[in-house]
Amino acid sequence: MNPVLARRLVGAGVLVVLLALPWMINPYAISTVSRILVFALLAISVNLLTGVTGLPTLGQSAYFGVGAYTGAIVATTVTAVGPVQMLLAALAGAVAAAVTGPVAMRARGVAFLMITLAIGEIAYTAAGRLDPITHGTDGFSGIPPVVPLPGLPPLVIDGLVYYYVLAGFLLLYAVVAVLLRSPFGLALRGLRDNEARLRAVGYPTTAFALTIYCLTGALAGAAGSLWTSAQRFVAPGDMGFQVAALALLAVIIGGLGSMWGSCVGAALVVLTRDYLGGYVAGHGPLLLGILFVLVVYLLPRGLAGTSWRRGSGRSRSRQEART
Amino acid sequence: MTAALELRSVSQHFGSLKAVDDVSFSVTAGSRHAVIGPNGAGKSTLFALIAGTRPATAGRVLLEGRDVSGMREHNRVGHGIVRTFQHSSLFLGCTVLENVLLAAGRRAGTSWSMLRPLRRYRELQDTGHALLDRVGLEDRHAARAGSLSHGERRQLEVAVALACRPRLLLLDEPAAGMSPAETARFSQLVRELPQDVTVLLVEHDLDVVFGLADTVTVLHLGRHLLTGTPADVRASSEVQTAYLGAADSSDLFVEEPS
C-alpha cells in the first residue's frame, strides 16, 4: 500500500477512536485520556524546540504552569469561557517565554538545557510562594467548570470535558502541523542541522530561535489552560522538573522531530507510570525506568524513527520532514 | 570604478597569535581573484573576516565602497557577500532541494512565512530545481543531504551559495577532494558564472588557480605578500621562497606540457 495512504488511514482511524472513546471507557479512564492529551501537547511543544529546532529544553513546564495558573485566574475572575482562557493563557506563556528566552539564547546544547532547567525550577518555586496569586502549595481550587463557547452551558460531565480538551488538542496539533510545513518550519530544521551555515546563508538565527521559543511558550501556555479546565485544580506540582523531564523523555521515546511520536511517547509515559504503576503499588518510577532502558536499546531512533515496514532493510524514516 | 571588495589593514589576533596581520588589497568587480599561500597563511581566516563569520580585530572591509566591517554575517549576505566552507557545511538532515530552498527562500523574502506550505511556493521551487540542474544534482533533489558523496556535497555547497544570489562569492577550497573530472566540471561552472558576480577563491590546487584566476593574492604567515596577475606571481622569487623556503624553487610553477 502506498505509504501516504497508509498514514492517512491510520490517522483517520486514530481520530475515529478518539471521538468514540467516551462510549468505550469509564469516566475515570476518560479523564485520564484528557490528561494524556494535554501532556501530549506539552510534549509537542518540547518536540518543536528540541526535536525540530535542536534546542534541548527542561523549561517548558514553566510556561505550561504560567498558562495553567492564568487559566485558573481568568476562570475565577473574568470568564468561564474556555477559548478566552486559552487565548489569555497562550499570551501569558508567550510573554513569559519572551522575558526568559533571551537568557537561554546565549547558550546552546547542555548549557541551554541547564538554563531552561533553572527557569523551570525558579518558576516552580515561585508558584509555591506567590500565595496571593497562586494559592501557594495548597493549590488553586474552586475553578468553575469550563464553558466551551459563549452561551453554552458549563461542562460538568467528564466525557464532555474530554471533547473540549480533544477539540483544543486537535486545533493546536493542526496549527503546529501547518507551521512545520511552512518555510519557517524548514528554517527551524536548518537551525538544528547547522546553525552556523544558516547564518552564512543570511538568516538572523537568534531572532528565529527566540521566535520559536515564544511560540512554544504560547503552545505550552495554551496546554496549561486545558489542564486547568480538565482538572479544575492547579498546583505547583503540575509544573517543575519532574513534568519537564517526563515531557522531554516522552519526545525522545517517540522519536525526535516527530509530532505523532511525541503524542504516543506522552501516552506511554503517563500510562506506564499511572496505569501500570497502579498495578505494582507505587512502583511507577521503576516501570518508567525499565521503559526508558528498553526504548534506548530497542528503538534507537524512537518510535517514529523505527522502520515499521517489513523487509525494508536499512530504509530510513525521514522523521525530520514528517508531522 | 569602485572595487568590488577592498580590504584595509585587516587583522585578526588570537591573543598573541596574529592569524591575519595588516592585510590590504582590492578586488576588481567581475574578476576571478584567487588567494593562495602555504598552509597556515591565514586564507580561511581571511575569508571568515570578509564574510563576517568572525569580526576582525582591526581594519576595514568595504564591499563596493560600502563599509561592512560592523555588519554581522547574516546582514552581509543580504548585501551579497556569500561564502562556502572548506569542509562541506550543509543541512544534512534535510533534502538536497531543501538545502537550496533555505538559501533561496531567504533571498526571496519567504523565510518568516508560517502559514503557507513550502511546496506551494512554485517560483521558489522552480528556482531551486534550476540551481540543482546547473550543478548537476537535479536527479538527487529528494535525497537526504547526509547521503551524498563527498563530490556531490561540494556541488551542493556551490548550489546553496548561488541560491543566495551573491555579488561577491567566496569559495573556500572548493576543489578539495574532487576527482579531476569533478574539478574540470567545477572550473567550468565558475567560468560560466555571470560577469556581475565577483569570485574570490581560496585554493591549493595551483592548476585550478592559474586556469581560472585573473588576479592572485599571495598570503604568508598572515601577511600580504603580493597581489598581481598569475604571471607576476609565477615570476616572484619572494613567493617561491615563501612556499619552499630558501631552496632552489625553479620547478615550482612549471607548466605541464598540454
Place this chain on the structure above:
Amino acid sequence: MLDWLDANLVSMVDGVAYGLLLFTLAVGLSLVFGMMDVLNLAHGTLYLLGAYAAYALSDGSWLGLLVAVVVGLLVGVAGGGLLAALTQPLASRGHLDQALLTLGIAFIAADVLAAVFGSEVLPTAPPNGLTGSASILGHNYPVYRLAFIGIAGALAALVYLLFERSSLGALVRATVADRDMVRAGGIDTRKVMFGVFAFGAALATLGGVLGAPILAPGPGVDETVLVLSLVVVVVGGLGSVPGALLGALLIGQVQTLGVALMPAYAPFLLFGAMLVVLAWRPDGLVSLVRRA
C-alpha cells in the same frame, strides 16, 4: 567588617564543607562529560549508594567507617564500570539518548533502594570520635564538619595534583582535549575512559559515605545531588578539575552563606547564581583562570 565576619563565620565554614562535598561529587561528572561527552544522569544514584552504605555499615566505630569506605569504593568502581559499559554503545548517539538511559537506570536504582531502605530520610551519625561540637573563635561548630573539611580538602588536593601534575593526569587531560590524537599515539583510550568513569564514580560514592552525616540518604536525595552536581559542573566549566573546584566552592557558599544572608530568597539562590555566572561566562568559571 569583622563583626560581619564573626556573625557569618559559621555559615562560611559550613559553605566550605558543603563546597568540598560538592566537589567530590561533581568532579567525576565533569570529567566524564568533558572527556567522553557522556551525560550521566545516574550520578546522584552513586552518592545515594555510598550514603546508604555508610548508614548500614558504620556503627559508630572507626572500623565500621572503614568498612563503609571500602564497600563504597568498590560499589563506586563497579557502578562506574557498569555505567561506562552501558553507555558505550550510545557514544555516538548524543546526550539525549544517554540522558534517557542513565535516567532510566537512576529510576530503577532509586526504586530498589527505596524498597530496601524505606521511604524516609535516614539520619546517619558520624563515628563516635567525631560527634558533638567544638568551640572555635567563640562559635560552636559540629566536629564532624570540621573533620570533613580536612578530609575532603586533602582529597580535593590529591585529585587536583593527580590531574594537573602527574603524567597520568596529563594523559587524561590530553584525552579530554583530543581523543584521536592520543589514540594515534598508540594509547588505548577506551581504557583511559573506563578508568575515568570508574574513578569519578568511586569519588561520588566515597563522597556519599563521608558526606552522609551532612546530607543523609533518602528518596529524592539522588535527584538533589544530581541537580547540584550539574549546576556545579556547568558553573565551573565542563571537563575541568580546577573548574569543578571553583564552581563547587561558589555553590557551597551560595547554599549556606547565601541562604543565611537572604533566607527569603533561599530557593532561588542556587539557580539564580547559575544564571548569573552563565550570563557572564557561558563557558564556566574556569575560563577566567585559563590562559588565553
